[in-house]
Amino acid sequence: MGSEGTSTRNLKGLLLIGPPLAVMVCLLLYPAGVSIVQTLQETAADGSVSWSLARYHRFFTDPYSVANYVRTVWTTVVTLILLIAICLPIAIYLHFTRSRLAAVVQALALFPMFVPGIIVAYALIRYIGPNGLLQSLLEVVGFNSYSSPYLTPWGPVIGLVWDHMPLTLLILTAGMAKVSQEAIEAARDVGAGYVVIFHRIILPLMVESLLVVMALNVISLFGSFVIPYMLGPASPEMMGPYMLRTFSEVRQPDFAAAQAVITFLTCSVFGILYVVMLTRKQDV
Amino acid sequence: MKIRASTIVGSIIMLVLIAYVVMPIATVFLWAFAEKWTYPALLPTEWGLKYWHTTLARADVLSALRLSLALSVTVTLLSAVICLPAAYAFARMEFVGRRTFMMSFLAINAFPRFGLIVMIATLFLSLRLVGTFWGIVLVQLLNTMLIMIWLPSAAFRGVDRRLEEAARDVGAGPVRTFIRITIPQAAPAIGAAMLLTFVSTFYETEGAWLVGAPKLRTMPMVMLQMITGQIVVQYGAVLSVLLWVPSFIALLFARRVLASNQFAKGFGA
Numbered sequence: 171m172g173s174e175g176t177s178t179r180n181l182k183g184l185l186l187i188g189p190p191l192a193v194m195v196c197l198l199l200y201p202a203g204v205s206i207v208q209t210l211q212e213t214a215a216d217g218s219v220s221w222s223l224a225r226y227h228r229f230f231t232d233p234y235s236v237a238n239y240v241r242t243v244w245t246t247v248v249t250l251i252l253l254i255a256i257c258l259p260i261a262i263y264l265h266f267t268r269s270r271l272a273a274v275v276q277a278l279a280l281f282p283m284f285v286p287g288i289i290v291a292y293a294l295i296r297y298i299g300p301n302g303l304l305q306s307l308l309e310v311v312g313f314n315s316y317s318s319p320y321l322t323p324w325g326p327v328i329g330l331v332w333d334h335m336p337l338t339l340l341i342l343t344a345g346m347a348k349v350s351q352e353a354i355e356a357a358r359d360v361g362a363g364y365v366v367i368f369h370r371i372i373l374p375l376m377v378e379s380l381l382v383v384m385a386l387n388v389i390s391l392f393g394s395f396v397i398p399y400m401l402g403p404a405s406p407e408m409m410g411p412y413m414l415r416t417f418s419e420v421r422q423p424d425f426a427a428a429q430a431v432i433t434f435l436t437c438s439v440f441g442i443l444y445v446v447m448l449t450r451k452q453d454v
Numbered sequence: 455m456k457i458r459a460s461t462i463v464g465s466i467i468m469l470v471l472i473a474y475v476v477m478p479i480a481t482v483f484l485w486a487f488a489e490k491w492t493y494p495a496l497l498p499t500e501w502g503l504k505y506w507h508t509t510l511a512r513a514d515v516l517s518a519l520r521l522s523l524a525l526s527v528t529v530t531l532l533s534a535v536i537c538l539p540a541a542y543a544f545a546r547m548e549f550v551g552r553r554t555f556m557m558s559f560l561a562i563n564a565f566p567r568f569g570l571i572v573m574i575a576t577l578f579l580s581l582r583l584v585g586t587f588w589g590i591v592l593v594q595l596l597n598t599m600l601i602m603i604w605l606p607s608a609a610f611r612g613v614d615r616r617l618e619e620a621a622r623d624v625g626a627g628p629v630r631t632f633i634r635i636t637i638p639q640a641a642p643a644i645g646a647a648m649l650l651t652f653v654s655t656f657y658e659t660e661g662a663w664l665v666g667a668p669k670l671r672t673m674p675m676v677m678l679q680m681i682t683g684q685i686v687v688q689y690g691a692v693l694s695v696l697l698w699v700p701s702f703i704a705l706l707f708a709r710r711v712l713a714s715n716q717f718a719k720g721f722g723a
Contacts (some may be wrong), residue, residue, distance in 0.1 A: 183549025187540040191555065197574060197596045198565065205573040241612035263463055271464040278471040280713050284705045285479065286657035288674050289694045292681045293478035296485055296691070301493035303481045309494055332475070340718040347715075382722045386563060395660045396674075402680065408566045410660070416666055417572060427576045433569035435723055441564035448560050448722045 184260050202434070209428040218438035237406035239432070245323065245398070245408055246391040250328045253387060254380065255340050258332065261342035262372065265349060283336035287329075291400035295320060325401035326408065330391055336384050346372075346380025378447065385444035389437045409433050506696075514676055522673040525587070525662070527657040529594045537602035538644065544603065545610035556607075562600050563721060565578035568660055570596075571706075575664040585669040589678035593661035599650040604720040605650075605711060609643030610636070646708035653701045673697065689693055696709070 212222040229235045264276055282290065298304050299320040310314050319325050349372055357367050395410035402408060407415075409429060412450075417426035484492065488498030489505070543549070544556050574593050575584065583589035584701060611635050621631045627640040659674040666672060673693075711717055 179547065183543045183552065186543035186547070187555055189536040189604060190540045190559065193536060193595060193599065194558070194562070197592060198562065198570065201573040201577040202570065204577055208576075254588045260467055263460070263467060267460045267464060269460070269464070271461060271468065272657055274712065275467050275471065276713075277462055278475055281475050283712060284702050284709075285698065286597065286653075286674075286701070288657060288681075289698050290478070290658060292654070292677070292690050292694055293482045294468045295681070296687070297478035297481045303477065303484075303496070306494040306496050306536045308693045310496065318638055332478075335475075337718070337721060340713070340715075341721060344715050344718045389564065389566050393568035395568050396678075400678070413568060413572050414660070414664065417575060418667055421577045422577055422710075426572050430569035430572035430576075433566050437569070441561075444722060445557070445561050448557055451719070 171426070199239065205427045206434075207429055209424065209431050223252040225425060228425070229428060229432060234406065235412075235429075238409060238412045241323065241406040242392060242409045243436075245326055245330070245402075246388055249327050249391050250384060251389050252327065252331050253334055253384065257335060257338045257342050257383075258376075258380075261339060261346050262368075264343055265346040266351070266354075278340050281335045282332050287333055287396040288400075290332055291329055291397050294332070294401060298325075319404050320401060323403065325403075326394075326398040328396035329401045330394060333394075333397060334387055334390065338387060340382075341383050341386070342376070342379055345376050348375045350386070378450075381443060382447050385440040385447065389444065392437050393433055455464050470711065471692070482691050485687055486695040488691075491677055491687075492568045502715050505692050508686075509689050509692040509696075512689075514671070515673075516645075518673045519674040521587075521670060524657055525590055526652050527590050527592065529598060529655045530652045531593060531630055532591065533598040533602045533649060533651055534644075536708070537599055541603045541606035542584065545607045556603075557598060559603050560720065567597070571661045574661075578665055582674050584665055586665075586714065587670065590663045590670065590672075593665045594655050594658050597661075598655060600720065601654075602647050602652055605647040605717070606640060606644045608716050608719075609640040610708065613639045643711060646711040649704050650712070653704055656701065660721050 175252050209225050210221055210223065211219050212224060213219050215320070229239075260275065260279055264272055284291075297303055298318055300318040302318065302320075305316045308314075319328055352365055353371055357371055362370070393410055394408065395414065398408040399411040399414070402411070409432075413429045413433070415424050416429060469673050474510055479497065486505070487501055487503070489502040490500035491498040544552065571593060574596075578584050578589050578593070583592065587616050617639075618631050626634070628707075633684055659672075659678070662670070663675055664670045667675065677690060677693050677697075678692065680686075
């Protein structure tokens with residue numbers, strides 16, 4: 171390719187990436203920009219347009235909207251903590267174990283990746299729901315005071331952990347590759363216990379992966395829809411179902427767009443964190 | 455014989471995962487073949503295929519299935535046509551801003567999806583795209599781009615250049631080399647990306663609902679309605695088994711790509 175001029179090469183490359191770039195501009199940057207501007211504008215009866223924060227004021231003074239927002243934050247935080255508490259030990263276990271059992275554990279933990287959210291939600295209703303299979307099983311072993319998390323705030327948490335486990339685990343196991351067996355053994359030789367090894371060796375090497383996991387999951391959890399819609403209580407509800415109802419049932423697309431902008435702004439900190447973590451990777 | 459600590463830990467994790475991950479799916483399979491299952495029986499009290507006939511005879515199921523398949527095929531092909539040349543460019547060409555543009559595609563994940571869909575749907579209202587087939591195609595297209603660029607791009611980068619050079623040395627032109635040498639080596643990853651796109655588009659719910667409803671109803675929307683309607687439990691179970699088994703088998707073909715570091719790297723691992 172040495173005979174080509176730099177500008178020809180640039181032009182060829184840019185032409186090839188042009189179509190997806192155009193799609194991204196039209197379906198991401200443009201709608202986002204338009205929404206942000208329009209939710210800040212108000213059209214008076216005579217057709218004149220003025221700037222206004224009325225929709226945002228409405229959101230933050232409406233107790234129902236605020237309750238939905240708080241519920242979304244709570245669900246996101248609790249789910250994230252549970253995800254890390256479940257996936258980090260599994261990632262550590264998988265990193266240090268080579269056995270058929272470890273392969274089974276890995277397959278089981280990645281299995282949810284092969285199950286669409288809507289089927290998970292249905293499966294969990296039948297399993298953990300009132301008079302579901304779990305309750306029947308528990309009664310067989312003599313546990314009679316089961317109260318179902320279905321339609322409580324814990325319903326979406328259980329479903330979202332299920333759904334987000336594989337990707338979280340994949341990112342954490344990729345991060346564990348940096349932790350060498352030799353480093354652990356050297357620490358063991360000088361008498362370090364499990365807690366010290368975790369705290370001093372594993373955790374510092376895993377900070378980046380944990381940040382990626384946090385950013386990616388917060389963004390995804392905050393705007394989740396199918397699972398909270400099916401497993402969660404009707405009121406207060408998470409932002410996903412709330413936005414959908416505002417758009418399709420209450421038919422107030424302007425207010426739904428304002429809710430979307432608020433979701434965007436809340437997630438923007440994590441979005442920026444995510445992009446920063448991405449740009450630190452060398453092999454793109 | 456001494457049992458190793460890792461075996462105990464592994465067994466505990468496995469049992470928890472079976473109870474949490476496998477059992478819910480097993481419950482759906484039981485329901486799909488149950489004609490009667492009353493609490494607190496551990497297994498259906500009457501087995502049968504009655505509900506398979508009644509579910510498949512429903513007109514709304516068949517029309518939704520047709521619409522969902524048409525959408526998934528259209529979105530997958532459109533995404534491939536748009537993204538594969540870009541994937542090749544990212545992998546094999548040097549041009550100004552290459553890294554920045556690649557980053558910008560990966561950064562799609564930095565936006566909360568549902569918020570974005572609401573914004574797109576609001577825009578589509580004024581463009582009169584709400585309630586149209588192509589409106590749904592467009593809203594679903596954005597989600598597919600990351601995978602359709604990232605996975606094939608990694609595959610194009612991994613193509614053995616010596617084979618290409620050897621082909622050129624014995625007189626093959628650039629087009630022939632590309633078709634006979636480059637494409638076959640990247641084909642598994644491209645196939646996996648297309649399978650993933652097809653399956654995820656088939657089950658995409660939010661965009662199709664916001665842009666399509668109430669005029670156009672896709673399969674996930676019919677399933678949602680049957681599940682939350684809850685009059686007959688088995689409808690949802692039959693549909694879940696019926697639709698999930700083919701997609702599961704399809705994804706199994708792509709599993710080497712799915713469970714790989716390369717896939718995780720697309721998300722910043």
